[in-house]
Amino acid sequence: MTRNPGRTTSLLAAAVALLSVAGCSSAGSGASTDGKTTIKIAVWNYASTPEFKALIDGFEATHPDIQVEPVDILADKYPDKLTTMLAGGDTTDVLTMKNVIDYSRYASRGQLAPLTDYVAQLDRPSYKNLTAYDINGEYYALPYRNDFWVLFYNKAMTGNADLSHLTWSGFSSLAKQLTSGDGANKVYGTYLHTWRSVEQALAAAQTDGNLLGGDYGFFKKQYELALDLQKSGAALPYSTATSQKVTYDSQLTTHKAATVPMGTWWAAALLAEKAKGTNDVDWGMAPVPQTTDGGKTTTFGSPTAFAINKKARHADAAKQFVQWASGPEGAAAIAKIGIVPSYSDSTIMKAFFSVPGMPNDELSRKAMQPDTVVLEMPVSERSSDVDQILTEEHQLVMSGQKSVDQGIQEMNKRVTNEVK
Amino acid sequence: MTTGTVSSAHRADAAASVAARRRKRRGVLVGWSFVLPNFLGFAAFTLVPLLGALLVSFTDWNSYSPPNWVGLANFRRLWQDDNFHTALANTCWYAAGHIPLTLAASLGLAVLLNQKLRGAGILRTAFFFPYVTSLVAVAVVWNMLFSPDVGPINQLLHGFGVANPPRWTSSTDWAMPALVIASVWRDMGYYMVLYLAGLQAVPAELYEAARVDGAGPWQRFWHITVPALRPTTFFVVVMLTISSFKVFDLVQIMTEGGPGRSTLVLSQLIFREGITRGRFGYASAISLALFLICMVITAIQFQAQRRSER
Structure with a gap:
C-alpha cells in the first residue's frame, strides 16, 4: 500500500526477477534425460477427482515415451485461473475444458489448437455430445466424459417410495412427505443446489426452451416449484445454502436430505468416499422428475473435454494424449472407476455398472439411460454474458428478492438489451 | 580599455554562472541518482503499465489476437x-x-x-x-x-x-x-x-x-x-x-x-x-x-x- 511505495516496487521487482529465473530453469524440463517427453495437463482437484489419475496412468502405460504431469488447480477457481494462464501465454500442453461455455470462449479467442481433421475420421455417433464442440464447423476439443443429471437418493430415507416415474408435482409432494424433525434434527425431503441450472437448465431441457433466446417464460413453473419447496420447509433455503457455502455432497452423505438432483459425476465421488470410509450412505439413482407422465426421460447434461493449447510446448504428444483419452481406451479407463465416458458402447456401460459399490439395481440402470440429454447451455459467443445475467437474476428470485415474474421480466430485458 | 574590462567582467560573470549551473546540475544529478532505482521500479511496474492501459482502452485487445484500434468505442x-x-x-x-x-x-x-x-x-x-x-x-x-x-x-x-x-x-x-x-x-x-x-x-x-x-x-x-x-x-x-x-x-x-x-x-x-x-x-x-x-x-x-x- 502507501506506507512505502518505493520499497514495495523494488520488492516487487526482486520478486519478478526471481520468478523469471525460476521460470527459465523449469522451462528446460520438457524433455527429461531419459529421452521421455513430458507433457503438462491442467486439471482441477487432482486428489479428489480420480478420473485424471486413471487417464494419466492408463496413457503412460501404453505410451512409454511420454510422461504426463498434472497441473493441479482448485476446482472453484479453475475457469479464472485457466483464463489468466492463457492470457499470460502459458505453455501447458493439454487443457481440460470444464464446461462448454468456457470452451467457446477460449476457442473463439483462438487459444486452442484445431482438431477438426481428426474429428472427421471418427465414428461420430459413438462420441456422445461431440457436436457441442462444433464452432462453425471447426472442433477445438474432444469430449472424454459426458455427464447428465439424475436424481440421487438415500435408500434408507426414501423407503418404498416409487421413484421410477416421478413428475415434478409428484416429486414435490414426496419431498414434503419425507421432511421431518426440527432444529439440528431437521431432515429435508430434497436439496436443490444453488446453481441456476438446477431450475433453469432442467426447465429448458424439458420444455424445449432456448437459454439464449431472451424470452424466459418457460422458467416460471420450475421456479415456483423450487420456491414452494423452500417455503414449505422441504428444501434447505437458498440463502442459507449460499451464506453457509453448503456443499451438495454433505446434504446426502450426512443424511440431511433424502433426494438430491445432481450430475452423474457425483457417483464416482460418492464411491470414492465410501471406499475411504468417509460416508456410509446407501444411495441410488433415479431419472430426474419430468413435466408429464409420458414415460420418456429428458434431462440436461454437459460434456467435459480435453483441448490442446495453441502454445503447447509438445503439441504432438499432447495430441496423442487427447485422442487416447477421448477414445475407447480412455473411456474404458474411466468407466472402470464409475465415470460416464463420452465414447460409449455396450462393453463400456457394462464396465460402469460392475464398479464395486455402484448401485446396479434396475432404477439406477434406467436413470443412466435417459431418452434425451439436452446440452446444459448452448455454445455461442453470447453464452458467457447470458450466463452472467441469468445467474444474477437467479440469485434474486431464489433468495426471494424478486418475484418469479419480476425476475423473468428482468432476464428478458437484460439479455435483450445488454448482450450484443 | 573600457570594452576590455566590461568583457572580462562579463566573462568572469559568465564563468561564475556556468560554474553555478554546473553545480546545480550536479546537485540535480546526485538527486536523480538517489531516486533512480526507485524510479526505475516505479516506471517499469506502474508508469508503463498505466500508459499501456491508456493505449489498450482505445483498442479491442483480447490478450491473444492483435489489437484493433477502435477509437472511443469503449468509452461510448x-x-x-x-x-x-x-x-x-x-x-x-x-x-x-x-x-x-x-x-x-x-x-x-x-x-x-x-x-x-x-x-x-x-x-x-x-x-x-x-x-x-x-x-x-x-x-x-x-x-x-x-x-x-x-x-x-x-x-x-x-x-x-x-x-x-x-x-x-x-x-x-x-x-x-x-x-x-x-x-x-x-x-x-x-x-x-x-x-x-x-x-x-x-x-x-x-x-x-x-x-x-x-x-x-x-x-x-x-x-x-x-x-x-x-x-x-x-x-x-x-x-x-x-x-x-x-x-x-x-x-x-x-x-x-x-x-x-x-x-x-x-x-x-x-x-x-x-x-x-x-x-x-x-x-x-x-x-x-x-x-x-x-x-x-x-x-x-x-x-x-x-x-x-x-
Missing part, C-alpha cells in the same frame, strides 16, 4: 453500459458508508486507547489484529456471522426482540451494509494506529491550559484534539477514499457482487470484463474511469485542505 459503451452505472453507484454507496464510519471508529478507538489505561497496549494490538489477518479468512467468517437463518448476529438480534432481522448478504438492501460493517471492522485498526501517532504530537500543555480554563472532556476533544489532528485526518480521508473506490477482495469473497448485482463494484467489473471475458480494451476503459474518479476526488480534497490551512 461505458456511457451506456447498465453494469457500469450499477457498479459505479454501488461503489459510491460503499464509499459513503466505509469512509465516515471507519474514520469515526478509528478516531474513537485512538482517543480511548491513548488514555493511560491498564492493558491499553494489549487492546491496541487486539484492534490492529484484523488488519494483519488474512482477508479471505476474515471474509469467510463474516459471511458465517451474517448468515440470515443460523448466523450469530441474527440470533443476537432475535434475542433483543427484533422479529425480522435483516437478511444481510442474501438481501439486495442489506448486502452492502454487511460489507461496510466487515470492512470497517477490518480497517479501523490500521487507521487507529495512524491516529495514535497523530495524538502523540498534540502538545500536552494545550490540554492542561484548557483544563485550567475549565473546559470539559467533550470541549477539549472538539477544540483541541480534532483541530490538532487535522493533518492526520486529511491523510486518513485521502487513503480511505482511494481504498474505498478500489475495493475488490472483500466483495469478491463475501458476495461476489450478489445477490444479483447489488454489491457489484467497479474493480469487480474490471476483473470480470478483463480477466474473465478477455475484453481488455473495455476493462482498461473502466479502469481509466476509476482512476479519473479517484484523481478528481483526491484533487478536491487537496484543494479543500489547502483552503482550510490558509
Whole structure:
C-alpha cells in the first residue's frame, strides 16, 4: 500500500526477477534425460477427482515415451485461473475444458489448437455430445466424459417410495412427505443446489426452451416449484445454502436430505468416499422428475473435454494424449472407476455398472439411460454474458428478492438489451 | 580599455554562472541518482503499465489476437453500459458508508486507547489484529456471522426482540451494509494506529491550559484534539477514499457482487470484463474511469485542505 511505495516496487521487482529465473530453469524440463517427453495437463482437484489419475496412468502405460504431469488447480477457481494462464501465454500442453461455455470462449479467442481433421475420421455417433464442440464447423476439443443429471437418493430415507416415474408435482409432494424433525434434527425431503441450472437448465431441457433466446417464460413453473419447496420447509433455503457455502455432497452423505438432483459425476465421488470410509450412505439413482407422465426421460447434461493449447510446448504428444483419452481406451479407463465416458458402447456401460459399490439395481440402470440429454447451455459467443445475467437474476428470485415474474421480466430485458 | 574590462567582467560573470549551473546540475544529478532505482521500479511496474492501459482502452485487445484500434468505442459503451452505472453507484454507496464510519471508529478507538489505561497496549494490538489477518479468512467468517437463518448476529438480534432481522448478504438492501460493517471492522485498526501517532504530537500543555480554563472532556476533544489532528485526518480521508473506490477482495469473497448485482463494484467489473471475458480494451476503459474518479476526488480534497490551512 502507501506506507512505502518505493520499497514495495523494488520488492516487487526482486520478486519478478526471481520468478523469471525460476521460470527459465523449469522451462528446460520438457524433455527429461531419459529421452521421455513430458507433457503438462491442467486439471482441477487432482486428489479428489480420480478420473485424471486413471487417464494419466492408463496413457503412460501404453505410451512409454511420454510422461504426463498434472497441473493441479482448485476446482472453484479453475475457469479464472485457466483464463489468466492463457492470457499470460502459458505453455501447458493439454487443457481440460470444464464446461462448454468456457470452451467457446477460449476457442473463439483462438487459444486452442484445431482438431477438426481428426474429428472427421471418427465414428461420430459413438462420441456422445461431440457436436457441442462444433464452432462453425471447426472442433477445438474432444469430449472424454459426458455427464447428465439424475436424481440421487438415500435408500434408507426414501423407503418404498416409487421413484421410477416421478413428475415434478409428484416429486414435490414426496419431498414434503419425507421432511421431518426440527432444529439440528431437521431432515429435508430434497436439496436443490444453488446453481441456476438446477431450475433453469432442467426447465429448458424439458420444455424445449432456448437459454439464449431472451424470452424466459418457460422458467416460471420450475421456479415456483423450487420456491414452494423452500417455503414449505422441504428444501434447505437458498440463502442459507449460499451464506453457509453448503456443499451438495454433505446434504446426502450426512443424511440431511433424502433426494438430491445432481450430475452423474457425483457417483464416482460418492464411491470414492465410501471406499475411504468417509460416508456410509446407501444411495441410488433415479431419472430426474419430468413435466408429464409420458414415460420418456429428458434431462440436461454437459460434456467435459480435453483441448490442446495453441502454445503447447509438445503439441504432438499432447495430441496423442487427447485422442487416447477421448477414445475407447480412455473411456474404458474411466468407466472402470464409475465415470460416464463420452465414447460409449455396450462393453463400456457394462464396465460402469460392475464398479464395486455402484448401485446396479434396475432404477439406477434406467436413470443412466435417459431418452434425451439436452446440452446444459448452448455454445455461442453470447453464452458467457447470458450466463452472467441469468445467474444474477437467479440469485434474486431464489433468495426471494424478486418475484418469479419480476425476475423473468428482468432476464428478458437484460439479455435483450445488454448482450450484443 | 573600457570594452576590455566590461568583457572580462562579463566573462568572469559568465564563468561564475556556468560554474553555478554546473553545480546545480550536479546537485540535480546526485538527486536523480538517489531516486533512480526507485524510479526505475516505479516506471517499469506502474508508469508503463498505466500508459499501456491508456493505449489498450482505445483498442479491442483480447490478450491473444492483435489489437484493433477502435477509437472511443469503449468509452461510448461505458456511457451506456447498465453494469457500469450499477457498479459505479454501488461503489459510491460503499464509499459513503466505509469512509465516515471507519474514520469515526478509528478516531474513537485512538482517543480511548491513548488514555493511560491498564492493558491499553494489549487492546491496541487486539484492534490492529484484523488488519494483519488474512482477508479471505476474515471474509469467510463474516459471511458465517451474517448468515440470515443460523448466523450469530441474527440470533443476537432475535434475542433483543427484533422479529425480522435483516437478511444481510442474501438481501439486495442489506448486502452492502454487511460489507461496510466487515470492512470497517477490518480497517479501523490500521487507521487507529495512524491516529495514535497523530495524538502523540498534540502538545500536552494545550490540554492542561484548557483544563485550567475549565473546559470539559467533550470541549477539549472538539477544540483541541480534532483541530490538532487535522493533518492526520486529511491523510486518513485521502487513503480511505482511494481504498474505498478500489475495493475488490472483500466483495469478491463475501458476495461476489450478489445477490444479483447489488454489491457489484467497479474493480469487480474490471476483473470480470478483463480477466474473465478477455475484453481488455473495455476493462482498461473502466479502469481509466476509476482512476479519473479517484484523481478528481483526491484533487478536491487537496484543494479543500489547502483552503482550510490558509
